[in-house]
Amino acid sequence: MTAGLLAAEWTKIRSVRSTLWSLFAFVVLAIGFSTLVASVVSNDWNTPGNHPNHVTLVTNPTALIFGAGFGLGQLAICVLGVIVISNEYSTGAIRASLLAVPKRLPMLAAKAAVFAVIDLVASAVTVFAVFFISTAILRSHVSITLGQPGVTRACIGAVLYLTVLGLFSLAIGGLIRHMIGAIATVIALVLVVPPLISLIPGTIANHIHGYLPTIAGELVAQTHQQPVDVLSPWQGFGVFCLWTVVLLAACAYLLVRRDA
Amino acid sequence: MTDCHPVEGDFELSSRILTARLLAATKFSVQALPCRYIVEVAPGAAGMKVRSARDLCLWTPGGRPGDYGPVGAVLDSWSEVRVAEVQGLIQARELTKRYGDKVAVDHLSFDIEPGVVTGFLGPNGAGKSTTMRLITGLDRPDDGTATIGGLAYAQLVKPLTVVGAVLEARSLHPGRSARSHLLFLAQTQGIPARRVEEVLDLVGLLEVARKRAGGFSLGMTQRLGLAAAMLGNPPVLLLDEPSNGLDPEGIRWIRNFMRQLAGEGRTVFVSSHLMSEMAVTADRLVVIGRGRLIADCSTQEFIQHSSERSVLVRTPDHERLRELLKAEGGTVQDGSGAEDGAMVVTGVPAPRIGELAASASLVLHELTPRLPSLEEAFMELTAGSVEYGKSGTP
Numbered sequence: 001m002t003a004g005l006l007a008a009e010w011t012k013i014r015s016v017r018s019t020l021w022s023l024f025a026f027v028v029l030a031i032g033f034s035t036l037v038a039s040v041v042s043n044d045w046n047t048p049g050n051h052p053n054h055v056t057l058v059t060n061p062t063a064l065i066f067g068a069g070f071g072l073g074q075l076a077i078c079v080l081g082v083i084v085i086s087n088e089y090s091t092g093a094i095r096a097s098l099l100a101v102p103k104r105l106p107m108l109a110a111k112a113a114v115f116a117v118i119d120l121v122a123s124a125v126t127v128f129a130v131f132f133i134s135t136a137i138l139r140s141h142v143s144i145t146l147g148q149p150g151v152t153r154a155c156i157g158a159v160l161y162l163t164v165l166g167l168f169s170l171a172i173g174g175l176i177r178h179m180i181g182a183i184a185t186v187i188a189l190v191l192v193v194p195p196l197i198s199l200i201p202g203t204i205a206n207h208i209h210g211y212l213p214t215i216a217g218e219l220v221a222q223t224h225q226q227p228v229d230v231l232s233p234w235q236g237f238g239v240f241c242l243w244t245v246v247l248l249a250a251c252a253y254l255l256v257r258r259d260a
Numbered sequence: 261m262t263d264c265h266p267v268e269g270d271f272e273l274s275s276r277i278l279t280a281r282l283l284a285a286t287k288f289s290v291q292a293l294p295c296r297y298i299v300e301v302a303p304g305a306a307g308m309k310v311r312s313a314r315d316l317c318l319w320t321p322g323g324r325p326g327d328y329g330p331v332g333a334v335l336d337s338w339s340e341v342r343v344a345e346v347q348g349l350i351q352a353r354e355l356t357k358r359y360g361d362k363v364a365v366d367h368l369s370f371d372i373e374p375g376v377v378t379g380f381l382g383p384n385g386a387g388k389s390t391t392m393r394l395i396t397g398l399d400r401p402d403d404g405t406a407t408i409g410g411l412a413y414a415q416l417v418k419p420l421t422v423v424g425a426v427l428e429a430r431s432l433h434p435g436r437s438a439r440s441h442l443l444f445l446a447q448t449q450g451i452p453a454r455r456v457e458e459v460l461d462l463v464g465l466l467e468v469a470r471k472r473a474g475g476f477s478l479g480m481t482q483r484l485g486l487a488a489a490m491l492g493n494p495p496v497l498l499l500d501e502p503s504n505g506l507d508p509e510g511i512r513w514i515r516n517f518m519r520q521l522a523g524e525g526r527t528v529f530v531s532s533h534l535m536s537e538m539a540v541t542a543d544r545l546v547v548i549g550r551g552r553l554i555a556d557c558s559t560q561e562f563i564q565h566s567s568e569r570s571v572l573v574r575t576p577d578h579e580r581l582r583e584l585l586k587a588e589g590g591t592v593q594d595g596s597g598a599e600d601g602a603m604v605v606t607g608v609p610a611p612r613i614g615e616l617a618a619s620a621s622l623v624l625h626e627l628t629p630r631l632p633s634l635e636e637a638f639m640e641l642t643a644g645s646v647e648y649g650k651s652g653t654p
Contacts, residue, residue: 008447015440016433092430095398096441096488099425100448102397102414107448259399 005101005110012097013114018083023122026076030126031133034069038134045141054142061144062154062223065134066127070158070221073126074214077119077162078186081169084115086179098260108174108255112167112248119166123159131155150223157220157233164237164244165190168213171247174255190214206230213243348374348495348527350395354404357390357551364390366551367404372529374495377522379542379559380531387551388531389427392500396425408496418449424489425498431485434474438465438484441473446491459487478505486517497521499530503537515541539563570606571613574626578603584616604630 013019041057041064044050056064085108088094101107135144146152169186176182189212197209209215210230217240219225220233231239350372357365365387372378382388393399395406397413405412408423416422432441442456460466463483468476473484482502489497499518503511518541522528532538538545538559545562547555555562575581582592582603590608605613610629617624 002450004447004450008444011440011444011447012433012436015436015444017435087433091433092428093433093436093441095427095431096445097448098398099396099423099427100420100445102416102419257400259393 002106005106006114008100009107009110009114012088012093012111013084013118016087018087019080022076022080022083023118026073026080027122027126029076030069030073031130032069033072034065034130034134035137037068038065038137042137042141057138057142057144060223060226061142061148062131062151062158062221065131065144066154066158066221069130070127070162074162074165074190075187077123077166078169078190079183080119081115081166082173082182082186083179084173085111085170086173086177086182089177090179094260104255105252108252112170115170116163116167120159120163123162127155127158127162148223153233154221154223157222157237160237161217161221161240164217164240165214168240168244168247171244171251174251175247210236211239213240216240216243348409348525350406350408350496350498350527350529351410352391352395352404352406355391355394355401355406356403357387357394357399358402364551365394365401368548368551368553369404370546370553370556372527372546373544374527375522375525376543377518377528377530377541378544378546379538380529380546380548381535381538382531382533382548382554384533386533386548388533388548389500390551391548392425392427392498392531395498396423396427398427418492420445420449420451420488420494421492422494423496423498424492424494425500426482426485426489426502427498427500430481432473432481435472437470438473438476438487439469441484442488442491445488449492451491455491459490462490463487479507479510482506482510482514486514494526496527497529499528501531501533503532503534511537570604570630571608571610572602572626572628572630573605573613573624574602575617575622575624577622580620581613581617581622584620584622585613588612588616602626 041050041053045054053064088097097107098104131146138144144151146155169182172186172189173179173182176185194209194212194215197205197212207230216231216236219229219231219236220240222229222233225232229236351370353369355365355368356363368387368391380388380391390399391406394401395408395413408416413419413423438460439456442459443453445451446453446456457466457469460469463486465480465483465487468480473481476484482505486499486502489499497518502514502518506514515537518528518530522543530538530541532541542559544558545555546553547562573581585592585605585608588608590613591606593604593606594602608616610627614624614627616622617627
């Protein structure tokens, strides 16, 4: 992987509208919905039904701050991760790419690296913007600062989670290659599978649920480990990274093996 | 030229170019330049016999690569022969590709040489595109090898500076501008960005460089593909049906372009299912059907080998000449424009027709030996190798 390959992947990403729109959607959705939730919680502070939010803001403030905005915004990251690679297959651009880099793996490595950096920067900006906007809105009711135990780790954790989520999606995009199929798969893994598994009673199902990629990964963005959590924040993040590494390895293997 | 492959015993690089055997005391002469192979010859007891040295030149001991032996040189003893492929030679050896139980390319072997346009002919579905994909490593062969200058495509360090390929028109993101498409390709090879402007100018797309490629016509897309192929100024060009979707002017442009590239000493390998196109473009032909090699020869040979010659005759004394020709055993058909006496004669050679006319004091306005069209030759050769022939229909 050379500087030239990194520059090439950067050119590919920035010269296509769909990637730029997905990135924009992520930032707008995350900041917009987080601000909305914080505002609603703040405005309805004294409404009787708002009590659970008060509790959450004390026990796990970043869960409430990041919950809605990133729950939605992360879907844009999923879509972005998938299209960064699968748009090459759906358009035929992959042929041009592989003619230029016939060893293939350096291209995947450069693509993953460039996308990870873009994802990291966008996530960092968005996470901290959301944190400061939301805490400012809620300041008159509750004080949440980066100095409180677990808060800084949760913010950094959210950035890392979103970065790895992008790579997780990229791996699935590279495995499935068909854009719509890959997006559907990622969204199913993030949104559909976890609640279905959690419906199954019993500790085994509970453990399976806890080890699902995004369920495990999200833990690192929580301020404190919750009683229901099977894993600690960093354990959870480790499990998520493991999922991603395995999928990326499978993606790399198939990229080299399959006909383009 | 750095890759030397020592050869022992019998070897055959290509039935067409060079057949050599290590034989004692056999003379070997160099007949023509420029070279396709450099043969390094070490002194010794054994000899080498070259049956067709048309494209051979020598690198004698003590000489340097590039020191070519003089035309007509005769050498008579050596023990070791090393053959190094000149950069630009495309070689396929027993290339085979199956998709499921369908054999797309079936033990295909050929050499594509620099300096000429080689047409790659075959009916639709014959395996032309698959072969191109195998050469460029997009698909993995089930058997056999394809090399460019002795190396597999994936071994090329900066492949776009060695091979320029226009494989399918849709090999780009429609939302990306022509300039960005070429820029990212250039970046992968360390080619400076100014080269992007150069190739855009070369193919006449400079004015639409910043427009989305998805809005391009098929012809413009083909030109963009050609620009991408020329980015690295490669010695080898692979073009898969490049005239598809082009208007007559575009077809002429691309034909001249290919001839110019070959004239510069590059290898130009161009596939087509249009015989008429290849007849005026290609110097050599590799013809395949159902994935198998049918012919590998010069375009002239291909045409002459295949069919009977005919002669176009134009005369005001239509009826009399017709009778004379029939008496001579010829077959006469009315040609196009029969009202002014054009006819197509088979079975009587042109000089004899002229003699017949002169002896009868007939005026001839035209006497043109006609080669069978490449199309006819092709149909003759590939009959039975069309993927979905008429014989299969009930």
